Amino acid sequence: MLKKFKNIISKTDYFFLKKFGSYKSLKILENIKEAQKLFASLNEIGEESKVRFVGGCVRKALQGEQVDDIDLATLHNPDEVKKRLVENNIKVFDTGLAHGTVTAILGEKKFEITTLRKDLSTDGRHAKIEHTLDWREDASRRDFTINAIYSDIEGRIFDPFNGSSDLKNGVIKFIGSPEERIQEDYLRILRYFRFFNHYSTKEHETEVLSSIKKNINGLNKISNERIFSEIKKIFKNNLGLKFFLNQHTKEIVQKIFPQLRYDERLKKINSLIPKIKNEFDSDLILATLIVDESNEFEYVCHKYKTSKNIQDRFKNISINFEKIKNKDFYQENNIKKLIYFNGRKEVKDLFLFSLTINRKIKNFDIEKLFKFINNCKIPKFPISGEYLKERGYKTGKELGKRLKFLEEQWIKNNFILDKKNIK
Numbered sequence: 001m002l003k004k005f006k007n008i009i010s011k012t013d014y015f016f017l018k019k020f021g022s023y024k025s026l027k028i029l030e031n032i033k034e035a036q037k038l039f040a041s042l043n044e045i046g047e048e049s050k051v052r053f054v055g056g057c058v059r060k061a062l063q064g065e066q067v068d069d070i071d072l073a074t075l076h077n078p079d080e081v082k083k084r085l086v087e088n089n090i091k092v093f094d095t096g097l098a099h100g101t102v103t104a105i106l107g108e109k110k111f112e113i114t115t116l117r118k119d120l121s122t123d124g125r126h127a128k129i130e131h132t133l134d135w136r137e138d139a140s141r142r143d144f145t146i147n148a149i150y151s152d153i154e155g156r157i158f159d160p161f162n163g164s165s166d167l168k169n170g171v172i173k174f175i176g177s178p179e180e181r182i183q184e185d186y187l188r189i190l191r192y193f194r195f196f197n198h199y200s201t202k203e204h205e206t207e208v209l210s211s212i213k214k215n216i217n218g219l220n221k222i223s224n225e226r227i228f229s230e231i232k233k234i235f236k237n238n239l240g241l242k243f244f245l246n247q248h249t250k251e252i253v254q255k256i257f258p259q260l261r262y263d264e265r266l267k268k269i270n271s272l273i274p275k276i277k278n279e280f281d282s283d284l285i286l287a288t289l290i291v292d293e294s295n296e297f298e299y300v301c302h303k304y305k306t307s308k309n310i311q312d313r314f315k316n317i318s319i320n321f322e323k324i325k326n327k328d329f330y331q332e333n334n335i336k337k338l339i340y341f342n343g344r345k346e347v348k349d350l351f352l353f354s355l356t357i358n359r360k361i362k363n364f365d366i367e368k369l370f371k372f373i374n375n376c377k378i379p380k381f382p383i384s385g386e387y388l389k390e391r392g393y394k395t396g397k398e399l400g401k402r403l404k405f406l407e408e409q410w411i412k413n414n415f416i417l418d419k420k421n422i423k
Contacts, residue, residue: 034106049152170201186218228304265356293321324354
């Protein structure tokens with residue numbers, strides 16, 4: 001009877017949500033089978049939910065975006081969470097016990113589960129916390145209203161600061177005082193710009209910009225790795241391409257990250273057709289803003305402790321900076337050679353970057369060139385050392401020299417080998 005009554009309530013709730021709000025998109029979360037098992041493990045039948053989706057996954061679901069990371073908030077303390085999950089054969093790991101967080105893994109999905117908490121004190125980087133049983137108290141310590149929206153597994157919303165309304169209306173609002181929120185964690189300055197770029201349809205509020213300018217030096221307390229990670233997120237999926245269009249944003253961000261000095265190149269990216277524009281990932285956009293013919297990119301990579309992959313991509317562009325200004329770079333024969341020597345991804349980076357600095361590129365069929373790069377078959381040198389030894393060459397320097405000579409002739413002849421050169 002209780003279960004039947006509960007189902008009636010759920011259907012009624014969903015009817016009103018579907019009719020009067022945008023919450024029907026929360027079905028994205030409700031239909032995650034792994035989440036259903038996890039919620040069943042942490043909830044008691046017939047009682048109010050003791051675990052809820054929170055933060056980015058709810059925000060993205062409401063916006064119809066792809067949900068990747070899934071964060072959950074719960075009334076249970078970490079030990080109780082672990083106990084219940086283990087009893088239900090769910091893998092669980094201690095990943096942030098100091099903050100009350102454990103990680104559950106079901107199949108391919110990862111869930112960060114954090115006990116409700118409140119801040120006792122903060123220093124701009126870290127917070128001393130204690131657990132609470134008050135959902136609103138947990139919401140009060142979060143940064144923006146759009147990140148303080150909770151949902152249970154049946155799509156019922158707990159939204160104490162009207163974040164869903166702000167999200168719908170394109171408003172990025174700090175919870176409480178902007179200055180207090182920023183001083184709790186100075187990285188929120190960059191987070192504000194990221195969410196503003198993505199969701200806002202309004203102008204910056206004067207109070208917010210004033211608080212950011214007043215506290216901008218607090219970012220010196222934040223590790224360079226965290227700053228760089230946040231900068232990358234800003235430019236993910238081309239969301240940062242309008243970042244420098246607003247003069248207030250531009251001045252503040254370039255004060256934080258003065259190496260982002262070639263912002264005029266972003267206009268070139270914005271002018272590209274969507275098919276080409278969407279090929280610019282966050283790392284390549286950063287390269288567009290940073291890299292030139294000098295080796296100054298090395299300082300950026302060292303300071304922000306970037307991955308080797310980013311270092312290699314920046315270096316590839318820097319050492320070829322002058323070459324991509326030459327019209328011969330865009331000849332199909334040359335592109336084919338570059339792919340052979342460097343790899344397809346590296347050549348795509350050079351080609352895409354060149355669109356932002358080379359005025360002559362407009363004389364070429366960009367789509368045709370890009371299609372050629374994507375579809376070009378990487379040739380394989382048809383001659384081996386064994387092949388030459390069968391023809392009388394002995395193992396050693398002479399064989400190596402002959403092999404290298406033949407490869408050079410093969411490349412020079414557009415990857416066609418004249419058999420008369422093989423003696």
